[in-house]
Amino acid sequence: MPSRTEQIDLSDIIGDELPYLRRYARALTGSQRTGDNYAAATLEAILQEPAIFERSMAPKTALFRAFHMIWSTAGAPTADTEDPTSRMESRALDHMAGLTNNTREALLLSTIEGFSFEHVGQIMQVDTDEAESLTNIAIAEMEKSMSGKVMIIEDEAIIAMDIHSIVSEMGHNITGIARTRDAAVTLASKDRPDLILADIQLADNSSGIDAVNDILEQFGNLPVIFITAFPERLLTGDKPEPAFLIAKPYSVEQVRSAVSQAMFFSSTETLKA
CATH class of the missing domain: 3.40.50.2300 (Response regulator)
Known part of the structure; x- marks a missing residue:
């Protein structure tokens, strides 16, 4: 369990980058609520296990990398079918299922968040060439959809x-x-x-x-x-x-x-x- 001092230190480091993690998570899920929940889960995971925040990386890269560890293990978000807004989100998630895996993530990271392909690769734990390829596939698939x-x-x-x-x-x-x-x-x-x-x-x-x-x-x-x-x-x-x-x-x-x-x-x- 991290000490109180370690938790405060991590909070200071992460604080400036948190709004951009929210932006990314919302765009990735299409929802403020779902995106913010994923961002919050990432922060909780880092505070519980600080080692997933790679301090050798720039803070934003390390934060997004930790997010992707949560994102990749949690599976696709699900929606409450009793809630009209969630039903709309569910239809969108079904539509997204037809895309090549990991392409939207690479596209958002490189375009909206401005990461280089090298840093996209670090975040998604793939090599630089694959990060670029995933981004190009996303552009082609989404624009023709x-x-x-x-x-x-x-x-x-x-x-x-x-x-x-x-x-x-x-x-x-x-x-x-x-x-x-x-x-x-x-x-x-x-x-x-x-x-x-x-x-x-x-x-x-x-x-x-x-x-x-x-x-x-x-x-x-x-x-x-x-x-x-x-x-x-x-x-x-x-x-x-x-x-x-x-x-x-x-x-x-x-x-x-x-x-x-x-x-x-x-x-x-x-x-x-």
């Missing part, structure tokens, strides 16, 4: 057009771009999207979160990706928060990966502004 209508909520014209270009090149149709909460609700009413990409802070100081919640009240659950310059504010685990989150500045690969991941899930959790 489905296409749909994507709505963009973004007040900065250059960013909005950049996202438009990236997503349309993936084969998706863009229903339009909204710069304010009211415009977003009106646009969604005219053409129901299959996926929403939303900034948090909009042109008239309205909230992208409020806009999304308004749209979800109208249509029910839709996959949503939030884009923000301050991702840590939505990765606390203390309140309803997004399953899919991109930090500004983003890369083309991050947007492509997040869109492909989110399209695999039929629901997103609503947020409180």
